[in-house]
Amino acid sequence: MIDFRAVAEKYDTPLYVYDFNHITRQYEKLKKAFSGRKSIISYAVKANSNLSVISHLADLGSGADCVSIGEVKRALSAGVPKYKIIFSGVGKRDDEIEEALKEDILLLNLESEAEMERVETIAKELGIQARISIRVNPNIDPKTHPYISTGLHENKFGVDIETAKRMYIRANNSDHLDPVGIHFHIGSQLTELDPIREASMIVADLVRSLAAIKIELKFFDVGGGLGIVYDDETTIEPYDYAQAILGTLHGLDMTVICEPGRFIVGNAGYFLTRVLYEKVNEGKRFIIVDGAMNDLLRPSLYNAWHRVEVAGKSGNESEADVVGPVCESGDFFAKKRMLPPTEHGDLVIVHSAGAYGFTMASNYNTRPRPAEVAIVDGKDRCIRQRETFEDMIRLEKMCL
Numbered sequence: 001m002i003d004f005r006a007v008a009e010k011y012d013t014p015l016y017v018y019d020f021n022h023i024t025r026q027y028e029k030l031k032k033a034f035s036g037r038k039s040i041i042s043y044a045v046k047a048n049s050n051l052s053v054i055s056h057l058a059d060l061g062s063g064a065d066c067v068s069i070g071e072v073k074r075a076l077s078a079g080v081p082k083y084k085i086i087f088s089g090v091g092k093r094d095d096e097i098e099e100a101l102k103e104d105i106l107l108l109n110l111e112s113e114a115e116m117e118r119v120e121t122i123a124k125e126l127g128i129q130a131r132i133s134i135r136v137n138p139n140i141d142p143k144t145h146p147y148i149s150t151g152l153h154e155n156k157f158g159v160d161i162e163t164a165k166r167m168y169i170r171a172n173n174s175d176h177l178d179p180v181g182i183h184f185h186i187g188s189q190l191t192e193l194d195p196i197r198e199a200s201m202i203v204a205d206l207v208r209s210l211a212a213i214k215i216e217l218k219f220f221d222v223g224g225g226l227g228i229v230y231d232d233e234t235t236i237e238p239y240d241y242a243q244a245i246l247g248t249l250h251g252l253d254m255t256v257i258c259e260p261g262r263f264i265v266g267n268a269g270y271f272l273t274r275v276l277y278e279k280v281n282e283g284k285r286f287i288i289v290d291g292a293m294n295d296l297l298r299p300s301l302y303n304a305w306h307r308v309e310v311a312g313k314s315g316n317e318s319e320a321d322v323v324g325p326v327c328e329s330g331d332f333f334a335k336k337r338m339l340p341p342t343e344h345g346d347l348v349i350v351h352s353a354g355a356y357g358f359t360m361a362s363n364y365n366t367r368p369r370p371a372e373v374a375i376v377d378g379k380d381r382c383i384r385q386r387e388t389f390e391d392m393i394r395l396e397k398m399c400l
């Protein structure tokens, strides 16, 4: 158990706290699930890109799935070997492509024919052959929130099967492209196995038809998306997940790449915030805290549900909304929850805040972003200092 009140006392609030031992357990569970095959667990950096989080995972053997050159550089500086780094994303700039190619990372994941042409041109200028994979959109409904669903044709991600095939043939004939992998990622917070199995089957069939024309791919990248428990969701066991995928790969000798983000860090993280005031408007109770949507955006952005508790208090509960100080009605953490009476200074713990928490934080309302703390074997360690007012205005002052 983490002593949240002691940590909040030491580092102040709002604050992110991550249990690194939980991260280790999640990584090991998934790695073990794929142990029957060559596999790379490539942590999706966008879920939580703190250098210490990435470096902790790198020490466990993890690779990194990155969606900007900034994330690629984070992964490199956190010690992830370049041969385990993937660069994905639907819109890469020329300078990002060039830098990624120069860094000689494992592969670039391509999402359109136009992008492939850019990569080929840049690789030619550099006099190299670019290792690529292509993101296929298998047109599967992952049955998750529409904002985090990515595997349907109506989404902007990937290319359809026919386009992919054409791209592989072109890439295979190019002196500057080396098609080594195939990729799909149908959505996030997946809690059903069937869509994953179906997508995997469709993509594996494509791999076989490519092999028949002597285009042999080495990496089968199944994306991320494994869901976690926020409330009372039934989730997928890593073992069943791996079996569903591996079951579609008969006859194929490929390294499986898996890109989990949320699964690794989601339930390792807690967001700590303190009660400022309580008030009642026409019978509706509000608990106003010092954290806000700029610190943790998920409730505002996705109407996401997070477990909320008041540290060390219980009994006499009544319905309340937990809200932040930002000037937006969408600035809330929880609505209509049964919570005990609170006082100024009480600590509120928001659970499951390790993924898409700090990485989505902003300076909206000129609020400094929170500090981040790691708990490793019961000991706390600051892994990012709280921003200051000076940090926030530094780049503006340089233009005065």
Ligand SMILES: *Cc1c(COP(=O)(O)O)cnc(C)c1O
Residues within 6 Å of the ligand: 044, 046, 047, 065, 067, 088, 185, 187, 188, 189, 223, 224, 225, 226, 259, 260, 261, 262, 263, 355
């Ligand atoms: C976001 C993303 C992931 C990670 O998704 P999670 O739901 O956090 O596991 C993996 N791969 C790609 C390509 C992504 O865009």
